[in-house]
Amino acid sequence: MPIPDRTTIEAAHERIKPYIHHTPVMTSAGVDEAAGCHIFFKCENFQKIGAFKARGAMNAVLSLSDAERAKGVGTHSSGNHAQALARAAKIMGTKSYIVMPRTAPEVKKRGVRGFDGEIFECEPTLAARESTLAEVVKKTGAAEIHPFNNYEVIAGQATAAKELFEEVNDIDVIIAPVGGGGLLSGTALATKYFSPKTTVIAAEPEGADDAFRSMQSGKIEPSQSNSIADGLLTSLGDKTFPIIRENVKEVITVSDAEIVSAMRLVWERMKIVVEPSCVVPLAAVLKSKAKFAGKRVGIILSGGNVDLERALKLMTE
Template sequence: MITQEAIEAAHERIKVYINHTPVLTSEAIDNLAGASIFFKCENLQKIGAFKARGAMNAVLTLTPEARAKGVATHSSGNHAQAIARSAKIMGIKSYIVMPRTAPEIKKQGVLSFGGEIFECEPTLESRETTLQEVVGKTGASVIHPFNNYEVITGQATAAKEFFEDIPAMDVIIPPVGGGGLLSGTALSAKYFSPSTLVYAGEPEGADDAYRSLKSGSIQPSQSNSIADGLLTTLGDKTFPIVRDHVKEVITVSDQEITNAMRILWDNLKVIVEPSGAVPFAAVLKAKEKLKGKRIGVIISGGNVDLARAAKLFGL
């Protein structure tokens, strides 16, 4: 199990390479939600997403021999950019498998950091097969987007910072896709704020985490949502942590995600991608249950194509 000391060490290791992201509040949003909400803005993180944390920690913990052969991963975008950036910082090569449907802004981000992109079909099978081929040719070390303990430990530093900045939160809620951020958040809550309950927000069209908790075993994702960063299943490393430490997963529709995005853009004046708006959408959906609470919401990312956002908002 990932220890408190491991999270503290990871934070010390990566802090010179990441932003200590701000926490924003809005009186208008508090009034709308009937609660005191604090937004941890990982959309203002390096590469525009929390993924910079786990990727940097994973690359820094590789042996020099492993680093010399480069790093590889598959990702729809944010982890891809994070790995490419971490590799560039360390002066090594990165090989990134991305679905052909990944947002153009995220592909451009990978290229800007010198990553080499290998496109695949938008299925988990295609991602993994293509990645195996790339690793077979390069010998690069695979850094999984979420099912990797060093990645999970790095993601845990977001909540660690959050608890240090905003003590005595009743609830903390990140989004959940593969569970790296949620697992890290749950472990940070356990060690740094044991009285805080951990919830998660998840798209209805990709509700595998919700179904996995209900069934007691990992369920496949339907992968049908505008929240492209969350279209994957829990892993065998993330699921046990989520099962043991997360109180509830709240699912939300694409319309609820779009509405939450619009509210955040209008009131916080920051860009939030659909995946990043999911936990706030969940808070609004569970308004009665969470009424009067001090709630920490992790906005996971802000990498959204503005033309796509305009369509979502009907502009």
């Protein structure tokens, strides 16, 4: 499959519509005042399984042939893609085999099991995740659905920004968090085709700033994986990076303290649950107020699968 174009994204959207929520776009006068700009939050924390990942996983599973799908699907994921793929497999009546690092949040493991996904735990390294998945795929014959480095997944993720642009006009800047780059590359492509005057910016934790470094060096840099934003601790892929490099203006990095502050602001002002990875774009806006002053800013709130005990501890430290 080539890089998704406008037609591909539109087709993906029609394909997955029966299986996803059309999530709301929310605003907050209090957050706008704190940020000094007008922010439109695309609330994927209200999506099926609590994250945007439901879009890409569903599109990828629906894009398989009947014969491929019958053998099951497999992936490695720290949580949200794992839940999304397990859900998509269950809907389509097939099995899911999910490789998860042993350190993945329990709330996300419970989510996978809730959709009958079979979990294979591994050490929290990319090498361990990939080698374990290779063994699982060899044993089961399952189709591998990569969490982000997959064009069907990217096309599905692009539909979140597409919906935002259909609902809100004249967005000056759209910001998405970046880990492996599936959401960001999908957002960048949706912006290119559906709102070309909008600037795309990425937000990333300082402790996992591989996308920032990759944009500077022009090659994929390894992730340092040191941040509370557990959903963003992966390096870019050979499919996501070229899209990001061509279509994303810059990457803004933020500290864990800034992430916690942004999460507190959303919880207190908007009364909605978001996970640390989700608020990294808002933290970037709060850190760089002059850059966004007075602008209309779209933010993809990527998910709300937060470990509440851990989050409450962060808030009080």
